[in-house]
Amino acid sequence: MVQELGNNTMTKNNILRLVLLLVLSSIITACSDKDNGTEVVNGVTEQEKIDSKPTSQNEAINKSNKVGISDLMQQVAQAERQANEYGFVWSTTDDIIKKAYVAAKQGNENEARDLFQEAVLQFNLSIEQAKYAALNWKLLIPEND
Amino acid sequence: MKRRIYLTLALASCITVTTSTFADPVSDNETIRSYFSDKFPDIALEDLVDGVYAIDKDSRDQWLQIEEFPPYEEAISKGEKLFTTPFTNGKSYAGCFDNGGISIKQNYPYFDTEKSQVVTLEQAVNNCRIENGEQPLPYGKGAIAYITSYMASTSRGELINVTIPNDAAKAAYEEGKQFFYSRRGQLNMACATCHMANAGKRLRADILSPALGQVSHFPAFRFKWDDVGTIQRRYAGCNTQIRAKPFELQSAQYRNLEYFHTYMSNGLAINGPGTRK
Numbered sequence: 001m002v003q004e005l006g007n008n009t010m011t012k013n014n015i016l017r018l019v020l021l022l023v024l025s026s027i028i029t030a031c032s033d034k035d036n037g038t039e040v041v042n043g044v045t046e047q048e049k050i051d052s053k054p055t056s057q058n059e060a061i062n063k064s065n066k067v068g069i070s071d072l073m074q075q076v077a078q079a080e081r082q083a084n085e086y087g088f089v090w091s092t093t094d095d096i097i098k099k100a101y102v103a104a105k106q107g108n109e110n111e112a113r114d115l116f117q118e119a120v121l122q123f124n125l126s127i128e129q130a131k132y133a134a135l136n137w138k139l140l141i142p143e144n145d
Numbered sequence: 146m147k148r149r150i151y152l153t154l155a156l157a158s159c160i161t162v163t164t165s166t167f168a169d170p171v172s173d174n175e176t177i178r179s180y181f182s183d184k185f186p187d188i189a190l191e192d193l194v195d196g197v198y199a200i201d202k203d204s205r206d207q208w209l210q211i212e213e214f215p216p217y218e219e220a221i222s223k224g225e226k227l228f229t230t231p232f233t234n235g236k237s238y239a240g241c242f243d244n245g246g247i248s249i250k251q252n253y254p255y256f257d258t259e260k261s262q263v264v265t266l267e268q269a270v271n272n273c274r275i276e277n278g279e280q281p282l283p284y285g286k287g288a289i290a291y292i293t294s295y296m297a298s299t300s301r302g303e304l305i306n307v308t309i310p311n312d313a314a315k316a317a318y319e320e321g322k323q324f325f326y327s328r329r330g331q332l333n334m335a336c337a338t339c340h341m342a343n344a345g346k347r348l349r350a351d352i353l354s355p356a357l358g359q360v361s362h363f364p365a366f367r368f369k370w371d372d373v374g375t376i377q378r379r380y381a382g383c384n385t386q387i388r389a390k391p392f393e394l395q396s397a398q399y400r401n402l403e404y405f406h407t408y409m410s411n412g413l414a415i416n417g418p419g420t421r422k
Contacts, residue, residue, distance in 0.1 A: 133327040142180040
């Protein structure tokens with residue numbers, strides 16, 4: 001009897017928790033959504049917000065985006081320093097960085113952003129490759145029968 | 146008594162693990178030779194100095210025809226002229242090397258125990274220039290490749306004899322070995338991927354040469370280069386092909402790699418300069 005009561009209370013608690021979770025998740029989904037990197041807040045994308053604002057405010061937002069690019073440039077430089085220490089840098093990364101700088105100079109910020117991020121990714125992958133090689137390079141040594 | 150037996154067994158297993166993990170250079174060579182003997186049972190190991198031309202008959206036939214008028218001959222002539230022309234101070238390259246620089250290629254690279262680093266023949270040529278007040282030559286191709294082509298030609302038939310004189314040399318050898326077997330670049334390939342595991346197989350239209358014997362014919366005239374180039378120029382090219390950023394020519398990485406790579410071919414005959422695709 002006591003066990004039955006206890007089971008009922010647990011079931012009620014579980015249902016309550018589930019309802020609370022559902023409500024919370026629907027609130028979160030309604031307030032914010034991410035689609036292909038474009039943040040949607042209250043149904044309005046970041047770009048739409050920029051377009052609807054007066055020019056002076058647009059300039060301010062553009063400035064903040066530029067700070068984002070310069071942050072990425074710093075990230076690239078830092079990743080490059082680290083990757084160089086491991087000595088496994090890929091030959092493809094330099095070209096990506098060059099293209100990113102050209103895109104940034106031409107004002108193609110989204111393209112520049114993607115390219116800088118790709119460069120950071122490649123540097124990080126080369127570091128992972130170096131770490132893997134340090135542990136597993138002997139796997140390619142033929143075994144003497 | 147039992148404890149003693151356990152201790153002895155534990156010690157023995159530790160020694161076994163250590164020796165198998167850190168194989169010495171001599172047993173490395175035995176392993177490599179045994180590997181290629183199994184891979185190419187019909188080819189004598191000493192013939193591997195001819196690279197793919199020892200493996201593929203059609204390629205060999207073409208190569209033998211090319212060898213009738215070898216494209217590297219001009220490089221040897223230019224190299225001889227450069228080698229024998231005195232420096233501004235009146236001295237010459239011959240004064241910097243044992244035996245006047247003739248028939249010494251088989252001993253390079255060597256480990257300089259004073260400087261505690263690997264010295265390649267190209268580096269020794271430039272050291273000679275610097276000691277005599279001349280500007281060092283750019284590495285990889287051009288005059289340095291001509292001079293070493295000439296020097297290699299005087300060593301033809303001599304057996305490669307690279308030594309490992311001390312622990313520092315062994316460490317350099319091990320670094321070269323690690324480089325050789327480490328996967329790198331966007332294609333995630335090691336030197337060993339092509340030149341050990343896949344040696345003799347086709348990569349598009351080309352046949353991959355075995356690592357054993359590769360150093361014997363460098364500097365080599367490559368049709369792709371339309372000139373002679375050094376082994377380290379080839380390393381940089383290989384690294385680029387697997388989309389790894391190449392190291393500077395004569396960097397510690399490439400010198401140690403050359404040390405390991407050449408030691409591997411100890412006992413094989415120098416036949417450089419050679420001709421390759």
